[in-house]
Amino acid sequence: MELIIQRDKEAAALLVARIVANEVRANSRAVLGLATGSTMEAVYRHLVQMHRTSKLSFAKVRTFNLDEYVGLAPEDKNSYRHFMNQHLFQQVNIKLDNTHLPDGCAADLGAECRDYEKRIEKAGGIDLQLLGIGKSGHIGFNEPLSALKSRTREKALAPATIKQNAPFFGGEAKMPRRALTMGVGTILDARRCILLATGETKADIIAQAVEGPITSMVTASALQLHPKATVIVDEAAAAKLKEREYYRWIFTNEPEWEEYR
Ligand code: F6R
Numbered sequence: 311m312e313l314i315i316q317r318d319k320e321a322a323a324l325l326v327a328r329i330v331a332n333e334v335r336a337n338s339r340a341v342l343g344l345a346t347g348s349t350m351e352a353v354y355r356h357l358v359q360m361h362r363t364s365k366l367s368f369a370k371v372r373t374f375n376l377d378e379y380v381g382l383a384p385e386d387k388n389s390y391r392h393f394m395n396q397h398l399f400q401q402v403n404i405k406l407d408n409t410h411l412p413d414g415c416a417a418d419l420g421a422e423c424r425d426y427e428k429r430i431e432k433a434g435g436i437d438l439q440l441l442g443i444g445k446s447g448h449i450g451f452n453e454p455l456s457a458l459k460s461r462t463r464e465k466a467l468a469p470a471t472i473k474q475n476a477p478f479f480g481g482e483a484k485m486p487r488r489a490l491t492m493g494v495g496t497i498l499d500a501r502r503c504i505l506l507a508t509g510e511t512k513a514d515i516i517a518q519a520v521e522g523p524i525t526s527m528v529t530a531s532a533l534q535l536h537p538k539a540t541v542i543v544d545e546a547a548a549a550k551l552k553e554r555e556y557y558r559w560i561f562t563n564e565p566e567w568e569e570y571r
Contacts, residue, residue, distance in 0.1 A: 311533055312540045313520055313557040314567070315548045319508035322544045323352035325570060326440065326506050329540075331360050333438045333502075339370045341430075343439030343492075343500055344398075345450075346375065346390045349508055350442060354397040361402040368404035372433050374426075375411040376441070376450040377491040380464060382414050388479055389414070412462065412490035423462040423490055430496070439500035443507045446470040447515050447528030451491035454527045458535075460493030494532045503539040505530065510546040517550035 316322040330353070334340050344350075360366040375390055384391040391411050399409055410429055416422035430436060441449045446468040452460065453468040466488055476482040497503065507516050519530035520541055526532075533539040548554055561567050 311520065311536070312560065313548075313551070313553075314540060314542045314561050315554065315557055316542065316544055319349075319544045319546075320352060322506060322508055322542050323349075324356050325542055326353045326504055327356035327360065328570060329504060330357060330438060330440070331366050334366060334368065334371055337437065338367065339372070340437045341372045341374065341433045341435065343436040343497070344373050344375045344394065345440045345442050346377075346393045347442045349506055350440065351397055353440070353506065354401075357398065358401040366402075368402045370408075371404055372408045373404070373410060374430050374433070374436060374492075375409075376439075376497070377489050378412045378414040379486040380414045380419065380488040380490060381486050414486075414490055419464050419490060423464065426462045426490075426492075427496065436500035437502065439497055439503045441497070441503060441505040441530070441533075443505060443512060443515055443519060443530045444468075444471050445474050445511065445515055447519060447530050449494070449497055449505065449530045449533070451489040452494050452497075452529040454529070456494055456526055456529050458498075458524075458526055458529070458532045459495040461496050462490065462492050465489055465491050494526075494529050498532060498536055500536075501538065503533055503536050505533060505539070505541045506543075507541070507547045508544040510549060512543070512547040513549040516541070516543055516547050517552075521552055 378390045382389040412426045413422050446453055451465050472482055472485055476485050479485040518528050524531045524534050
């Protein structure tokens with residue numbers, strides 16, 4: 311795992327967008343794993359900007375989102391399909407047929423999850439997976455105690471997640487209690503993982519995920535097992551990390567990061 315600290319959340323999101331853009335420029339048929347949530351909005355804003363100003367093309371890109379709420383139709387303004395259409399898909403030249411989210415309204419949710427795994431496999435697997443982190447330590451909706459080998463399935467949301475996302479729904483009572491999510495094992499199969507976390511409210515959980523033990527209680531910690539996982543944070547989210555100076559040294563000195571400095 312690598313950890314990169316940027317001065318603020320805008321710089322952190324721009325770095326993530328530049329990594330995604332380089333992936334797409336190197337492979338026009340890239341398969342991207344995408345995340346939703348407020349942290350990702352700035353990343354998609356930068357990608358839309360790059361599409362408009364520097365001809366970044368999504369014409370052949372395929373995407374698979376991490377998760378979707380159970381029971382929310384695509385047109386529901388709180389569905390993740392709606393979020394993706396609004397923040398990215400309708401603003402770039404991607405073909406909607408090439409964009410995939412699990413269907414939280416499927417009649418047979420188990421079959422939908424198994425089919426989602428097959429669709430990812432048929433696309434050749436995920437080249438680059440974007441991730442946020444929840445206050446429960448989740449990636450996707452892999453709440454505490456999710457098996458580190460889990461695949462796409464239905465999960466009950468943790469109280470911390472319900473509290474975190476309830477404001478978007480106008481209160482906890484109106485929020486779905488379940489979601490379909492790629493499993494931790496599905497995520498770890500991606501060829502590269504990039505996790506973005508910004509703001510002081512993420513400082514504790516980032517320290518646990520990056521410098522703590524690998525545990526199903528904090529599923530983001532499973533990224534420590536991944537051969538190519540990069541965690542990008544702003545100063546606020548980095549505040550509780552013990553080895554900050556070492557991480558800064560890596561970013562400033564390693565040739566791999568030269569083009570991004
Ligand atoms: C959303 C997802 C979640 C979020 C996480 C952080 O698709 O997979 O894991 O990335 O809950 O959400 P924000 O960015 O709103 O703090």
